[in-house]
Amino acid sequence: xxxxxxxxxxxxxxxxxTVTLSCTYDTSESDYYLFWxxxxxxxxxxxxxxxxxxxxxxxxxxxxxVNFQKAAKSFSLKISDSQLGDAAMYFCAYRSPTxxxxxxxxxxxxxxxxxxxxx
Amino acid sequence: NAGVTQTPKFQVLKTGQSMTLQCAQDMNHNSxxxxxxxxxxxxxxxxxxxxxGTTDKGEVPNGxxxxxxxxxxFSLRLESAAPSQTSVYxxxxxxxxxxxxxxxxHFGDGTRLSIL
Numbered sequence: 275x276x277x278x279x280x281x282x283x284x285x286x287x288x289x290x291x292t293v294t295l296s297c298t299y300d301t302s303e304s305d306y307y308l309f310w311x312x313x314x315x316x317x318x319x320x321x322x323x324x325x326x327x328x329x330x331x332x333x334x335x336x337x338x339x340v341n342f343q344k345a346a347k348s349f350s351l352k353i354s355d356s357q358l359g360d361a362a363m364y365f366c367a368y369r370s371p372t373x374x375x376x377x378x379x380x381x382x383x384x385x386x387x388x389x390x391x392x393x
Numbered sequence: 394n395a396g397v398t399q400t401p402k403f404q405v406l407k408t409g410q411s412m413t414l415q416c417a418q419d420m421n422h423n424s425x426x427x428x429x430x431x432x433x434x435x436x437x438x439x440x441x442x443x444x445x446g447t448t449d450k451g452e453v454p455n456g457x458x459x460x461x462x463x464x465x466x467f468s469l470r471l472e473s474a475a476p477s478q479t480s481v482y483x484x485x486x487x488x489x490x491x492x493x494x495x496x497x498x499h500f501g502d503g504t505r506l507s508i509l
Contacts, residue, residue: 278435309497319483319500365435380426380451381498385435 276301276368280384287356288392294341295351295387297366306370308342308349309381313363322364325349353389361391395419399484399501406474406508414469414504416484424487425467426451426498427459429480436483442467474508481505 277300287293299308310322325333325342332340337357341350353360366384400415418425426441428451438451442461456478458470467486471478485498 311500317481317503317505319485321497321499324497367436380438380441381436383436385433 276303276306276370276382278366278368278382278384280364280366280387282387283385284388284390286390286392287353287360289356289358291356292352292354293356293389295353295364295366295389297349297351297384299347299349299366299368299382301347301368301370303370306368308340309367309369310338310340310349310351311365311367311383312360313365313386314359314361319365323351356391358391358393361389363388397484397486397499397501399482399504401504402502403505404507406471406506408475408508410474412471412474412506414471414482414484414506415466416468416501417466418484418486418499419465420486420488420499421464422486422488422499423464425461426485426487427457427467427469428483428485429453429478430483430503431480439469439482476508479506479508 279298306327308325312320312322323333323335323338325340332342337354339352363386365386367381369381397418423444427439428436430436437453439453439457440451440459442448445464448459460468482504484501487498
C-alpha cells in the first residue's frame with residue numbers, strides 16, 4: 275500500500291516571501307500521479323497543482339511549483355510571493371494508475387501541513 | 394458553477410440515530426467518493442463508486458452504507474451513529490479518461506457531523 279508523509283504539521287511564512295512544503299511517499303509503482311490540495315478555513319478542497327511521474331519537468335502553476343525527485347520519492351511544493359490568501363491546510367496526495375476494485379482511482383493523502391502567512 | 398454539492402453542512406446527532414448525507418455533482422463525472430477527515434489523520438476513503446450502479450469499500454467502510462442513486466448523486470448513510478463517527482465528511486467526484494488519466498478529484502465543501 276502507498277503511504278504519503280508530510281513531516282511539517284505547521285509552517286509559517288512572511289507575506290511576499292517563499293516557502294517550501296515537504297512531502298514524501300512510498301510506492302513500488304513506476305507510473306503514478308501526485309497532487310497538492312489546499313484546504314482554506316472554508317473546508318473546501320482545492321486542487322493546487324499536479325504532477326505525472328513519467329514527466330521529468332516539474333509542474334508549475336503561477337506562484338506554485340513543485341520539486342519532484344522521483345528517485346528520492348519526494349514531492350515538495352514551493353509557494354513564491356506568499357499572499358494572505360495562501361493561508362490554509364495543504365495536503366499532498368498520491369494516486370495510482372492501477373485499477374482498484376471496480377476501476378476507480380483512489381487518492382492517498384498525507385496528514386497535511388498548516389500554513390500561516392504573516393502580514 | 395456548482396461542482397460538487399453536499400447537504401447538510403452541519404448536523405448533530407445522538408448516538409444510535411440514523412442519517413443520510415447527500416452529494417450531487419453536475420460535471421457528468423463517472424466516479425464519486427466519500428471521505429472522512431479527522432484531526433491529525435488527513436483524509437480517509439470510506440466508499441467509492443466507479444460508475445453508476447457500482448460501489449466499493451475504501452479504507453474505513455465500517456458503520457456506513459452508500460447508494461449511487463444515479464450518475465449525479467451518491468449518498469452516505471449512517472445506520473446507527475456512534476461518537477467515533479464524529480468527523481468532517483467530504484464528497485468528491487472525478488472523470489476517468491483512461492488508465493493514465495491525471496484527472497483530479499473535485500471536492501464538495503464538506504459536512505461537519507457531531508455524534509453526542
